[in-house]
Amino acid sequence: MSASSTITVDDKQIDLPVKTGTIGPHVIDIGKLHAKTGVFTFDPGFTSTASCESKITYIDGDEGVLLYRGYPIEQLAEQGDFLETCYLMLFGELPTPAQKADFDYRVTRHTMVHDQMNRFFQGFRRDAHPMAVMVACVGALSAFYHDSTDISDEKQRMIASLRMIAKMPTLAAMAYKYSIGQPFVYPKNELDYTSNFLRMCFAVPCEEYQVNPIFARALDRIFILHADHEQNASTSTVRLAGSSGANPFACIAAGIACLWGPAHGGANEAALKMLMEIGTPDRVKQYVDKAKDKNDPFRLMGFGHRVYKNYDPRARIMQKTTHEVLGELGIKDDPLLEVAMQLEQIALKDEYFIEKKLYPNIDFYSGITLKAMGFPTDMFTVLFALARTVGWIAQWAEMIEDPSQKIGRPRQLYIGPDKREYVPISQRG
Ligand code: CMC
Numbered sequence: 001m002s003a004s005s006t007i008t009v010d011d012k013q014i015d016l017p018v019k020t021g022t023i024g025p026h027v028i029d030i031g032k033l034h035a036k037t038g039v040f041t042f043d044p045g046f047t048s049t050a051s052c053e054s055k056i057t058y059i060d061g062d063e064g065v066l067l068y069r070g071y072p073i074e075q076l077a078e079q080g081d082f083l084e085t086c087y088l089m090l091f092g093e094l095p096t097p098a099q100k101a102d103f104d105y106r107v108t109r110h111t112m113v114h115d116q117m118n119r120f121f122q123g124f125r126r127d128a129h130p131m132a133v134m135v136a137c138v139g140a141l142s143a144f145y146h147d148s149t150d151i152s153d154e155k156q157r158m159i160a161s162l163r164m165i166a167k168m169p170t171l172a173a174m175a176y177k178y179s180i181g182q183p184f185v186y187p188k189n190e191l192d193y194t195s196n197f198l199r200m201c202f203a204v205p206c207e208e209y210q211v212n213p214i215f216a217r218a219l220d221r222i223f224i225l226h227a228d229h230e231q232n233a234s235t236s237t238v239r240l241a242g243s244s245g246a247n248p249f250a251c252i253a254a255g256i257a258c259l260w261g262p263a264h265g266g267a268n269e270a271a272l273k274m275l276m277e278i279g280t281p282d283r284v285k286q287y288v289d290k291a292k293d294k295n296d297p298f299r300l301m302g303f304g305h306r307v308y309k310n311y312d313p314r315a316r317i318m319q320k321t322t323h324e325v326l327g328e329l330g331i332k333d334d335p336l337l338e339v340a341m342q343l344e345q346i347a348l349k350d351e352y353f354i355e356k357k358l359y360p361n362i363d364f365y366s367g368i369t370l371k372a373m374g375f376p377t378d379m380f381t382v383l384f385a386l387a388r389t390v391g392w393i394a395q396w397a398e399m400i401e402d403p404s405q406k407i408g409r410p411r412q413l414y415i416g417p418d419k420r421e422y423v424p425i426s427q428r429g
Contacts, residue, residue, distance in 0.1 A: 228391025272367030302364030
């Protein structure tokens with residue numbers, strides 16, 4: 001593609017610069033389009049629009065490729081741990097052993113939450129959805145940690161980032177414990193990040209708790225797989241909220257709210273519920289037919305992706321992780337897994353799914369794995385939020401540190417009534 005692209009508006013030709021990234025499609029810079037022609041572009045859902053420049057994550061949806069700072073997700077998930085991915089996200093490079101030890105120490109030092117948070121929790125109903133609790137508690141961190149909300153101070157930005165990465169597991173575990181009426185378990189900092197989280201979720205004060213290393217490794221991998229996914233809905237929400245100068249805790253709370261939706265982070269919960277509803281492999285075909293029926297709004301949860309039009313690379317790793325966890329539990333013939341396998345096989349061979357490039361996504365397998373570990377379905381999206389926090393923070397920081405950054409302000413195509421005169425209420429009706 002040449003360095004510029006030409007558009008004709010009302011017989012007037014305008015040259016628009018074309019920008020080139022390291023890899024991936026070129027983008028046409030339309031920043032001056034309105035000033036030069038008086039028109040806007042129209043792209044609801046941002047299907048053809050790049051909203052920013054970013055150095056963090058790259059996805060090739062056609063090839064099924066996902067890179068964090070250039071490193072393939074498969075290599076990070078197989079060979080590294082989650083805090084290493086966090087370091088990579090925040091600083092752009094993999095840490096040396098000394099940098100890693102220092103980073104682990106700094107994150108670990110922030111795992112406790114202000115003790116007054118305990119009282120904050122008491123205000124929620126017992127049956128509150130843990131995502132509702134997370135939105136509120138993460139937003140409330142800005143009230144508890146006011147000393148790290150000045151976004152113009154680089155040091156405060158880093159402290160807020162470390163606090164959120166460190167405290168998210170503690171808050172997530174507290175949300176779970178509160179919902180089942182068990183006492184909160186304080187973090188134990190001699191444990192690694194993910195083992196510490198498992199302990200805070202599943203230990204009780206009256207018994208010793210041994211972290212299962214296979215579960216800890218599997219969950220750590222799930223966290224790596226969910227750490228970032230470029231400009232998805234929740235990340236774009238965080239960036240948009242942050243573009244106004246809002247504090248980082250409030251921005252991440254906005255991201256959590258967006259993630260909650262069933263088309264985004266809520267899909268793993270929805271996928272598991274669907275597998276349970278299908279129940280047995282012989283009913284799979286009936287559900288596949290239902291998903292294909294134009295007159296039925298039903299969709300196969302855990303299938304399809306806005307960007308991946310090939311097998312989601314995260315789904316492959318997740319499938320392997322699922323088998324490891326079920327193998328550890330001695331579950332060889334799990335009915336849910338059987339339904340999942342059958343569904344995957346049928347859908348992958350079906351003309352409808354092939355033609356529309358609908359492949360299983362990460363949520364298809366993550367629900368089965370998390371359930372086997374003992375997490376209730378309404379905690380699934382919370383775990384996603386925990387893992388995605390580092391991606392949100394890295395994207396937020398990248399935006400704040402960009403000198404050309406300005407407040408996000410999309411335009412619209414107005415289709416409401418034209419200008420009209422106000423009629424006093426006595427003359428209406
Ligand atoms: N089952 C059946 N048909 C589907 C499905 C599905 N899961 N997904 C898309 N389609 C059809 C859809 O009906 C449409 O058909 P037509 O062209 O005949 O109208 C076509 O495929 C394109 O669908 P779309 O909704 O225009 O595509 P999209 O890119 O806007 O949607 C999606 C992406 C993920 C929202 C959608 O595939 C979906 O609803 N999937 C189920 C929910 C799910 O698993 N979400 C998790 C996404 S991954 C997690 C994350 O990264 O956050």
